[in-house]
Amino acid sequence: DVKVTQSSRYLVKRTGEKVFLECVQDMDHENMFWYRQDPGLGLRLIYFSYDVKMKEKGDIPEGYSVSREKKERFSLILESASTNQTSMYLCASSWTLAGGPYEQYFGPGTRLTVT
């Protein structure tokens, strides 16, 4: 079974702190994604990566950065946390081979509260 793990289920941080969210997948997937999920807004893509050290901005990258130094690990960084970044953060991964659905597999999520 594909397994995507995230470093924390719940996290509470103060405004202005630097926050690291870690995601690890064990299926050798090329693609990895970071989303945030908010009521009424659904899943919104923050950043994704299609290979080691490669990254692409999603729909809402402002206030975030990412790092992918190893294939299995994708980190989301909040440089200076703000209250409007309080949200559920979901990591996902998928293959990228041609010709298939290659659905995304999601981690359990991190509920981040910024106070």
Place this chain on the structure above:
Amino acid sequence: GQNIDQPTEMTATEGAIVQINCTYQTSGFNGLFWYQQHAGEAPTFLSYNVLDGLEEKGRFSSFLSRSKGYSYLLLKELQMKDSASYLCAVRDSGGYQKVTFGTGTKLQVIP
């Protein structure tokens, strides 16, 4: 970019059939996904359509019409455990596998 519309909420009776619609306007299209998400849990993959027509998988079926920008998810013989949010998602035709999600339809199954 992508614009995806789904109803916000639906209610259906145990044992019945329910159809959840999804419409999309896209700058490129390379497949449509349906995911199920129970409250407090991560989304899980249900189905995938890239060509027009119906894909059936047990109690769940998904339909796609690319010319109309329309899909639906059909759930038969509803069970209480089917109470969840159902997310429609469209993949770009570009090379990076980017997927855009709709806001989801919260389905409540009642006895």
